[in-house]
Amino acid sequence: MENLKVLAPTTKADVAFKIDHLTVDFPGSKGEGGSPIRDFSLDIGSGEITCLLGPSGCGKTTLLRALGGFVRGASDGGVLFQGQWIEAPSREIVMIFQENNLYPWLNVRKNIAFGLAYCDGSRREKNERLEQMLQDVDLVHASAKYPHELSGGMRQRVAIARALVMQPRVLLLDEPFSALDVSLRRRMHALLRQIWAATRTTFVMVTHNVEEALMVGHRVIVLGGRPMSVVLDERIGETMKERYAPEFLKLQKHIEDLID
Ligand SMILES: Nc1ncnc2c1ncn2[C@@H]1O[C@H](COP(=O)(O)OP(=O)(O)O)[C@@H](O)[C@H]1O
Ligand SMILES: [Mg+2]
Numbered sequence: 001m002e003n004l005k006v007l008a009p010t011t012k013a014d015v016a017f018k019i020d021h022l023t024v025d026f027p028g029s030k031g032e033g034g035s036p037i038r039d040f041s042l043d044i045g046s047g048e049i050t051c052l053l054g055p056s057g058c059g060k061t062t063l064l065r066a067l068g069g070f071v072r073g074a075s076d077g078g079v080l081f082q083g084q085w086i087e088a089p090s091r092e093i094v095m096i097f098q099e100n101n102l103y104p105w106l107n108v109r110k111n112i113a114f115g116l117a118y119c120d121g122s123r124r125e126k127n128e129r130l131e132q133m134l135q136d137v138d139l140v141h142a143s144a145k146y147p148h149e150l151s152g153g154m155r156q157r158v159a160i161a162r163a164l165v166m167q168p169r170v171l172l173l174d175e176p177f178s179a180l181d182v183s184l185r186r187r188m189h190a191l192l193r194q195i196w197a198a199t200r201t202t203f204v205m206v207t208h209n210v211e212e213a214l215m216v217g218h219r220v221i222v223l224g225g226r227p228m229s230v231v232l233d234e235r236i237g238e239t240m241k242e243r244y245a246p247e248f249l250k251l252q253k254h255i256e257d258l259i260d
Pocket of ligand 1: 026027034035036054055056057058059060061062063
């Protein structure tokens with residue numbers, strides 16, 4: 001599980017999201033110190049893992065919600081996904097929130113299967129996908145358990161499986177591992193990388209953990225300021241992903257200083 005050095009895209013990826021002069025206004029947030037996202041532009045690559053870092057309150061969740069089609073208040077500009085304006089949530093772009101929102105009355109298997117109800121395909125094919133997914137996230141042994149019987153890491157694995165079983169083009173993750181302890185968190189990083197290697201799904205993950213961003217991301221973007229802007233934008237080569245290597249620690253410290 002510890003081997004994070006799966007094949008990574010070496011060249012700049014095609015664009016999945018084009019955030020184009022996006023402004024998000026909340027009711028009463030106009031004017032000074034108001035809306036966190038004003039006239040913000042950024043391209044996010046397809047088929048790679050982009051990690052977004054930044055101080056609390058800078059607008060990361062709001063940005064992720066805009067990518068997921070959940071923001072109604074885009075008063076100007078917008079987000080294009082593969083050339084189309086995003087206007088509403090879709091099955092192609094799935095978001096996982098920090099609180100994983102599992103259905104407490106459904107067991108693990110049924111929680112994961114829930115997403116399949118909205119998908120095309122024969123019953124047999126869906127069952128195969130479900131079994132494969134249970135294996136991929138290492139939950140076969142727990143498939144009959146209910147959410148309250150699971151550890152935090154298991155619950156988050158169910159949430160990821162429930163999203164990925166729908167075979168979305170994009171998975172958006174908002175601080176998905178922040179409630180987990182360090183060792184579990186690192187196992188989840190390895191799992192995420194494995195799933196990415198197998199599916200090449202576009203992942204966009206918000207985190208406040210710099211080590212996490214550097215270990216998981218192909219690209220790490222630091223956001224900050226009000227209105228929000230890009231403070232740092234780095235591609236993280238596979239040779240970088242040595243947690244205790246001097247260049248890793250140097251970049252980690254640099255980013256931590258930027259966020260503080
Ligand atoms: N529903 C809302 N109504 C009004 N203001 C909001 C709303 N959601 C977020 N904001 C404002 O946007 C800022 C950024 O929020 P958020 O995107 O959650 O930041 P982050 O995820 O980076 O911590 C908040 O400080 C708040 O001022
Ligand atoms: Mg947030």
